[in-house]
Each structure stands twice: as C-alpha cells, then as structure tokens.
Amino acid sequence: MHPVSKTKLETSSDLTISNTDALTFLDSLGTASVGGLFADPPYSSGGGQRSINVPTGKKYCGTGRKVSPLPDFAGETMDQRSNLRFTITWLAAAQRVLEPGGYFGIFCDWRQLPVFTDAVQISGFHWKGVSVWDKTEGVRPQKGAFRHQCEYIVWGTNGPKKPGANRILPGCFRKSNVTRDKLHQTQKPVEVMNWLVSIIDEGAPVLDPFMGSGSTGVAALSSGRPFFGCELVPEIYQVAKARLREHSV
Incomplete structure (x- = not known):
C-alpha cells in the first residue's frame, strides 16, 4: 500500500505537480x-486473479528470473470491473478540469480497450476514435x-470540438x-x-494525473505548454520532479 497524502502542490510559473493520488489532485485543480x-x-492488464498479486516489475518487465530494478507502480491490483469503475471515476473528475472542447488521450492495451472506451463514454466525454502507438518489432515475441x-490511445474531446480546430495528425x-535508460x-x-x-x-496547459516519470510533462514543457501532474509512488515522484525541473522555466 502506498500512503495517500494530502494535496501538497509544488509549483512554478509553468509547472504544478504533487505526490498524491489522481482524485485528490484533480479535486485541487480549477474548473x-x-x-x-x-x-x-494503470491498465491492470489481464484483469484476472492470476495477475493481481504479480509485482509490476515482473509482470511487464520480467524475463525468466530477472525483474525490473525500478520501483513498482500503483494501481495494478484491479480486475476489469474494478478498473472500469475506477476509470469512470477519475475521468468524471477530470472532465470538470478540462476546458470545453479540450482534447484527451488515454493509453491502454488490447485487453483493456473495451473497458476504456466504455469508461470514456459513461463519464461524459465525446469519444472521437482510437489512435495507435506502434512500438515496432522490438517487443517481446510470442510463438504462434x-x-x-x-x-492504443482512446481519444476525444470534452464536448464538441472548438470552432477552428483544424490540425491533422497521423493516427499511427x-x-x-x-x-537502456528508462x-x-x-x-x-x-x-x-x-x-x-x-x-x-x-501554450495550452497539459494535465497528466498518472505522470509516472514525467514524459508527458517533458513533452508539454519542451513545447512551451504548462504542465499539471501527480504521481502516487514517492520514489517515482522524486524521479519525475527532478526530470521536470530540468525543463521548467
């Protein structure tokens, strides 16, 4: 168990982060x-009893007897119905924080794709499609x-798109x-x-309530966009904070 702290924000002119859970952090942000x-x-990928008690370092990174030396992350102990409820809950909280017409994009794997697309629609967002991150042939192979x-990235908008939204981006x-430097x-x-x-x-602010090591924040700050993010696991939060401060004004 990772202790849930009260929302203590660390802020600068373009960076607002906190070592807390997603719902607490979202509640602290303005409409x-x-x-x-x-x-x-967290995907809780597999959504079954067989994966509930498996450390994330073994589940996602383990090969044979080796496991990842990096800290395990939180939120991987849910079955699919629990994950659906959790996703609906935090998305509903995020809808208040995202401006009308604002875009969202949420990662998931093939197992959780039905759960996440359902959660998006139930929470009140406008689901616009699914984009793909192709990780190339460098992933672990499975025979047969x-x-x-x-x-997959389930994406859409908070209500209708803004008038004048005209960017066209590749869907894959x-x-x-x-x-080697994860x-x-x-x-x-x-x-x-x-x-x-x-x-x-x-210049539009970017939000990631599951920021992990801060890759979303690095992308936001590097492109001149303010960043709001939180991470529950203290060890991972410290990594993100140090990384993001290098890119903050």
Whole structure:
C-alpha cells in the first residue's frame, strides 16, 4: 500500500505537480483550467486473479528470473470491473478540469480497450476514435501469435470540438520503446507524447494525473505548454520532479 497524502502542490510559473493520488489532485485543480488531458493510467492488464498479486516489475518487465530494478507502480491490483469503475471515476473528475472542447488521450492495451472506451463514454466525454502507438518489432515475441507491438490511445474531446480546430495528425505513430535508460517500468518515449500533445493549442496547459516519470510533462514543457501532474509512488515522484525541473522555466 502506498500512503495517500494530502494535496501538497509544488509549483512554478509553468509547472504544478504533487505526490498524491489522481482524485485528490484533480479535486485541487480549477474548473476548465487545462487545455489537454493525456494520461497513461494503470491498465491492470489481464484483469484476472492470476495477475493481481504479480509485482509490476515482473509482470511487464520480467524475463525468466530477472525483474525490473525500478520501483513498482500503483494501481495494478484491479480486475476489469474494478478498473472500469475506477476509470469512470477519475475521468468524471477530470472532465470538470478540462476546458470545453479540450482534447484527451488515454493509453491502454488490447485487453483493456473495451473497458476504456466504455469508461470514456459513461463519464461524459465525446469519444472521437482510437489512435495507435506502434512500438515496432522490438517487443517481446510470442510463438504462434501476432506481435503485441501496439498500444492504443482512446481519444476525444470534452464536448464538441472548438470552432477552428483544424490540425491533422497521423493516427499511427511508430517509435521503438527499446531503451537502456528508462526511469519507469512502462515509460513512454517523449517523442510519442510530443505527437499527442501537438493536437492542442500552443501554450495550452497539459494535465497528466498518472505522470509516472514525467514524459508527458517533458513533452508539454519542451513545447512551451504548462504542465499539471501527480504521481502516487514517492520514489517515482522524486524521479519525475527532478526530470521536470530540468525543463521548467
């Protein structure tokens, strides 16, 4: 169990972060205060009893007897129905914070895609589609199967799109996730987050209530967009804070 702290915000002119849970953090933010929501929440991938008690370092990163030396992350102990309820709850809280017409994009894998698309619609967002991050052939192969080399981004807007929204972006982005310098077990490449963040207006604040090691924040800050983010696990939060301060004004 990771203790849930009271919301203590660490702020600068373009950065607002906190070592707390998503719901507490979202409740602390102003209504319609961000222009885009881009999140990589825990998938609880598999959604069955067999995966509930497996450490995330073994579940996602383990090969044979080796497991990831990086800290385990929170939120991976839910079955699919629990995950659906949790996702609906935090999305409903995020809807208040996202400005009308603001974009959202939420990562998931193939197992949780039905759960996440249901949650988006139940929470009141306008679901616009599913985009794909192609992780290339560098993923772990499985004999007798198609490679699970894609993750999916369920995306849409908070109500109708803003008048004048005219950006056209590729619906599939190809970028390897193979790297030796990861700071988080399931870290997303900054290039992938740059692709997603570019759909919103320049200068619009970006929100990630599951910021992990801070890749969304790096993409936001590097493109001149303020960033709001939180992370529950203290060890991971400290990594994100140090990383984000390097990109903050």
